[in-house]
Amino acid sequence: MLGTMPARPTLASPALLLMAVATGLCAGGNYFNQPLLESITEALGTTHSAAASTVTIAQVSYALGLMFLVPLGDMLPQRRLAVTLMFAAAAGQAISGFAPNIGVLMAGTAIAGLFSVAAQVLVPFAATLAAPERRGRAVGTVMSGLLVGILLARSIAGILAEFGGWSTVYRVSAGAMVIVAIALWRVLPASTPTAGQQSYGAILRSLATLVRTYPRLRTRGLLGAISYASVSVLFSTMAFLLSAPPHGLGELEIGLVGLAGVAGALAANTAGRLADRGYGPTTTAVGVVVLIASWGALAAGGSSLWWFVVGMLAIDLALNAIHITNQNIIYGLDPDARSRLNSVYMTTYFVGAASGSALGALAWTLAEWTGVCILGALLGGCAAVLWWIDLRLSRREPSPTSRSVSGT
Known part of the structure; x- marks a missing residue:
């Protein structure tokens, strides 16, 4: 092989669980808008079709990130890439949470969706950090976090909307993603890109x-x-x-x-x-x-x-x-x-x-x-x-x- 992996650091259980939480936050953020469309329509004074378009924007942006950003995980240090993408996704969530009109919400949704593929950088990173005989367990744990995040996102968005309006979940998510990204930087080991130059x-x-x-x-x-x-x-x-x-x-x-x-x-x-x-x-x-x-x-x-x-x-x-x-x-x-x-x-x-x-x-x-x-x-x-x-x-x-x- 042309690429050689450095000595593999130990992937401790707390770090693995933190990666699971991070993937859940990233992936779940793309589903916040689905139960909130009626509230968004009324609050921003827009049409139902315009509000519903944010669902499509999130999906298309995520697909573009899968194709054009996730491959960078072999080209750049994965810890740095994942954390940078999470900060960018958090910025998108914050823009959405403070959006004064539907146009800004669309922009925030696109940014959050594009960079939420940090989750799909973390999954193969977990496989790389884990010993070969524990690779499946590592991937399963991180993917559990991702899937639970998607499933809970709609319910959490609806609950928070009852207390603080439709934008609350976006603001809370942005803050949580920043905190988790900082924690990831502190607990995850550095890695060497595998794709050479x-x-x-x-x-x-x-x-x-x-x-x-x-x-x-x-x-x-x-x-x-x-x-x-x-x-x-x-x-x-x-x-x-x-x-x-x-x-x-x-x-x-x-x-x-x-x-x-x-x-x-x-x-x-x-x-x-x-x-x-x-x-x-x-x-x-x-x-x-x-x-x-x-x-x-x-x-x-x-x-x-x-x-x-x-x-x-x-x-x-x-x-x-x-x-x-x-x-x-x-x-x-x-x-x-x-x-x-x-x-x-x-x-x-x-x-x-x-x-x-x-x-x-x-x-x-x-x-x-x-x-x-x-x-x-x-x-x-x-x-x-x-x-x-x-x-x-x-x-x-x-x-x-x-x-x-x-x-x-």
Whole structure:
């Protein structure tokens, strides 16, 4: 290999937990606006469509950050990069929290979304700092923080809005991110860039090289995307089902039902531990089976809230089992290109989520909940096919370190 890693510092548990908190703050900040759109419309004297556009702006900005900022993790010292990005994201949250009009809020949302990819710098950094036999656990712990942050963001935004208005959550988040960023700088060890003296252009071009060189990056990326698409079909339509008879739930009640996914997020750590013990293929297989089966429970959830909660818990557990094992595998393909591997994987993953949301809305329009469940199960079947293809590749793929492309 052209890049060589320095002696690995010990990743202490407090530092790992702090990284989990940081990823949760960064990722969750992109979801604050979703339950606040009506309040934003009234407070800023704007239209519903303008307020709703902040959701799209956050998503697009995050996608751009995944593609153009996360690869810098192989080019620059990761501690410095992650902390700098967090400060920039905090600035975006502060701009949003003090926005006098919708234009400034849009600008703040774009800045916060773009630089919130600090979370996706910290995940491969955790994998790098951890000993190889504990890599899955480290990734699982940090990803648990990220997923819990996303799931809690909407609820926390709504609660804080009750006490101080829609802008409160942005101001609190900005302060919290600054404090956590400073703490990260103090507790995380310095690291040496793994990409040598490559230019930024060369770093970006190497993304395509990585995709061509590693078939399992392609299969695991597509597996993650299809799995997330199946779950996004649920999240994009569940409010339609739960707000109508026979459930008839209000916004707060629907939000509380959504918190069932926190249990699935916390299970990410367990998936990481299983991957460390060599059970990654089995964990993926179980995840795919549960993903498909969960749609049976969700179908029954059309008339039973109990079955809906069971199905939602199962589908979150399945997604996290697949996602964490995916990351554990791709980070092992080329240790000197982990940030770039993560950029490719997470961009693919994000495209899957967006596609699933669009398809879910279409399925509901055509056949309501029955169409949604059929679509979700079909996507689960596609995930099973991809898992089978990846399993065959794993049996004949040479050792990753024998063909590292990190220096290309």
